[in-house]
Each structure stands twice: as structure tokens, then as C-alpha cells.
Amino acid sequence: MTTSYGGFTAIDDVHLEVGAGEFVALLGPSGSGKTTLLMSVAGFETPSGGRILVDGDDVTRLPPHRRGFGIVFQRYALFPHLSVARNVEYPLRMRGLPRAERRRAVREALDLVDLGPFAERRPHQLSGGQQQRVALARALVFRPPVLLMDEPLGALDRKLREQVQLEIRRLHRELGTTVLYVTHDQDEALVMADRIAVLKDGRIEQYDTPTGMYEAPASEFVAGFLGRTNVIAAKVVSGGPGRATVAVADRELPALVPADAEPPAPGAEVSLAVRPERIALADKPSDTSLPATVSEVIFSGATTSVVCETVGAQLAVELLSDGRTGRLQVGDTVHLSWGADAARLFPRRP
Structure with missing residues (x-):
């Protein structure tokens, strides 16, 4: 119609x-x-x-x-x-x-x-x-x-x-x-x-x-409109149907590609979308974690939102409130990571 x-x-x-x-x-x-x-x-x-x-x-x-x-x-x-x-x-x-x-x-x-x-x-x-x-x-x-x-x-x-x-x-x-x-x-x-x-x-x-x-x-657009999401600039290292490896700063991270999308070409600039609740926050680094600095800690009762600055982006992390979240302070150094199926890759918006 x-x-x-x-x-x-x-x-x-x-x-x-x-x-x-x-x-x-x-x-x-x-x-x-x-x-x-x-x-x-x-x-x-x-x-x-x-x-x-x-x-x-x-x-x-x-x-x-x-x-x-x-x-x-x-x-x-x-x-x-x-x-x-x-x-x-x-x-x-x-x-x-x-x-x-x-x-x-x-x-x-x-x-x-x-x-x-x-x-x-x-x-x-x-x-x-x-x-x-x-x-x-x-x-x-x-x-x-x-x-x-x-x-x-x-x-x-x-x-x-x-x-x-x-x-x-x-x-x-x-x-x-x-x-x-x-x-x-x-x-x-x-x-x-x-x-x-x-x-x-x-x-x-x-x-x-x-x-x-x-x-x-x-x-x-859908990822950003339906629910909260973080968007990170990345570059494709390798890609195939449904999956790709992307570079974010000096880290290589896995990402999912939408089912109907063409496999991204190596070197293509893309956006990586990750839901706040899919991000884990740790005190120590790993090969697939991103270093970040805490810029806001927002207590909302059952959950706490932690806003972090990393690799030129601001990422929100949604955590269940507990003793650990209560100890987080603005300026703390933390390390962010997520599972292989948590990040989705999209063409970079013009």
C-alpha cells in the first residue's frame, strides 16, 4: 500500500x-x-x-x-x-x-x-x-x-x-x-x-x-529504536555469512551479521551494536576486553547503569545492583567484554 x-x-x-x-x-x-x-x-x-x-x-x-x-x-x-x-x-x-x-x-x-x-x-x-x-x-x-x-x-x-x-x-x-x-x-x-x-x-x-x-x-535503526543499545565504530577484519571479525582499537572481536545482509568486505567501516545488559564489566583485562573509564554510576533500584568512556565511544552497561556496583566510582578503570553472539554488525551510517 x-x-x-x-x-x-x-x-x-x-x-x-x-x-x-x-x-x-x-x-x-x-x-x-x-x-x-x-x-x-x-x-x-x-x-x-x-x-x-x-x-x-x-x-x-x-x-x-x-x-x-x-x-x-x-x-x-x-x-x-x-x-x-x-x-x-x-x-x-x-x-x-x-x-x-x-x-x-x-x-x-x-x-x-x-x-x-x-x-x-x-x-x-x-x-x-x-x-x-x-x-x-x-x-x-x-x-x-x-x-x-x-x-x-x-x-x-x-x-x-x-x-x-x-x-x-x-x-x-x-x-x-x-x-x-x-x-x-x-x-x-x-x-x-x-x-x-x-x-x-x-x-x-x-x-x-x-x-x-x-x-x-x-x-x-531498529537496534537503536527498540530498546537501549551501544554503537561502536569498527573495521571489518574478515567476514562470512552470518558472522564477522572486526577491529576495535587494537582488539579483534566477533560480531553477528543480519541474516539477510551481504557478508561485509574486509576493511569496510561498520557499526557494532551491543545491548547494555550484554556487556560484562571486570577489574582485570583480557584479550577481548576494552579498557574503559567510569564516567557515571546511576543507581535505579534493582539495576545500576554504569556509563563508561572507551575507544572514542561512550558505552552504557546495565548491571544488577549489588555490593560491587555500590563500590564503583567515577574515574575507576574497568574492562568491558561481551559474548560472541552479543554484538551485531551494521553498515556505517553516512
Whole structure:
């Protein structure tokens, strides 16, 4: 699918297949095209090319109200003069369902989101999280085959956002609804999705499970966007399918090459990406360790982040907090190393 506005292409030849009952997150920075993609699926944007198929039926030219999708936006868009129950009932009234059927469906939807006792309240009498759950109940009340969500938790504080994330996961498991979920929050995508599509400049950089994408990012952009990562300049010593040896300062270190990438040529300048939690910190050097100087020690409860300066780069190391981390001081000399499968090699960005 392609979506263009004049000379600007917001969605550039994207192919995305979502399985029935699957929860897929569209993740990317602002301007990456994720909301445009969702709005095209919803019917609020018209693709310039390509098709949108639901169970094999072409819905590309259907207006939004004929697609039958549930939609939840960041702004709750609740009717302030209507009760919670009447807000949830609204899509059923528009579909002309009998009153008894509407009442039963509303009661079930409010029970799903644990808001049954709040049925007669007005939206202004609810917290932000409760209002978002009303919007969710309204989107689910007619049991849509597809639920589209555009950053629905963006207005909530962190603790409440984490609580509602778990509620949405529970509802997804109970109902088996297919969900397409837009977010810029990488942690949210990792927690909630069965698969994640990372977008950049209107294209999908990678489409994979959270574990697959985190452990085996397909590009330096994905490695840096999904989770924390360290990037080190290196030069290829030798390379083959899937693996390479690179030089960092006077050390030769192993690295993995993305499965679909061409083996790097000897002498090529590359970037080495290593997750902070995959780096070990030692007091003594080894043949495959890099000397470093501690520049920051950041205690975060269960973990401690140690920022180190080495070979012209600043590397973050994530360690479990213990007596040893508590003794680390700014200015200490340490030695950093990682396993053969911890570092991934990517072409150097221009």
C-alpha cells in the first residue's frame, strides 16, 4: 500500500499481513507513517495505490462506517452530556439494535473493563484511566473483527498506563479480537504485541516478534529504536555469512551479521551494536576486553547503569545492583567484554 499527498509519500509500498486474533503494534518515531497507515486501514485516508483486504474482501474504497472496525483514539472523544452506559451504547443505537439487546451488550462491555458500577456516571466524574476504558468498551461493544488503536494510552501517567496495558492484554486474550495498535513507546510495544512493525520514513524496517526483533534487529535503526543499545565504530577484519571479525582499537572481536545482509568486505567501516545488559564489566583485562573509564554510576533500584568512556565511544552497561556496583566510582578503570553472539554488525551510517 502507498499513501501520498502531492509530492510527499507518507506510506511507501508497505506490505503488512496481520493474522486473525493477532495483536500487532506499529512502532516508530514521529513522522514515520504509523498513524497514516492506521488511518488508511480505518478508511479515514485513501491509499494512492495498493489494497486493504479483510478476510480476503477488498475494503480499500469502503467508507469507515461500512468497515465495521472498532477504533480507539488517544483523546477519548466521549460525549460529556451522556452517561457511561449511553456512551458505550451509542454505536449500537447507530446500528439499530433492539433496546434489550443494547442493554445486554452494554452491560457485558462494561463488565469486561470493570466499569459496571460506573454505568450512570458522566465522563467528568471518572479518572483518565476510567475514561479510556469507557472508550475501549465503546469500541468493543459490537464485537468488531478488527480493533484499531492510535496511541490510546499517551495521555495517561506511567503507572496508570502500565495498568491499562495489562487490561488491554487481558481483553485481547479473552476476546481474540485482531488488534492494530499505534505507539511510539517501545516498552509498550514489547509488553503488548504479538508482533511489531517498526516504521521509518513510510517503510517497514522490520516486522517480527518482540523477542526476535530485540535479539536480532535487522538494522542499526531498529537496534537503536527498540530498546537501549551501544554503537561502536569498527573495521571489518574478515567476514562470512552470518558472522564477522572486526577491529576495535587494537582488539579483534566477533560480531553477528543480519541474516539477510551481504557478508561485509574486509576493511569496510561498520557499526557494532551491543545491548547494555550484554556487556560484562571486570577489574582485570583480557584479550577481548576494552579498557574503559567510569564516567557515571546511576543507581535505579534493582539495576545500576554504569556509563563508561572507551575507544572514542561512550558505552552504557546495565548491571544488577549489588555490593560491587555500590563500590564503583567515577574515574575507576574497568574492562568491558561481551559474548560472541552479543554484538551485531551494521553498515556505517553516512
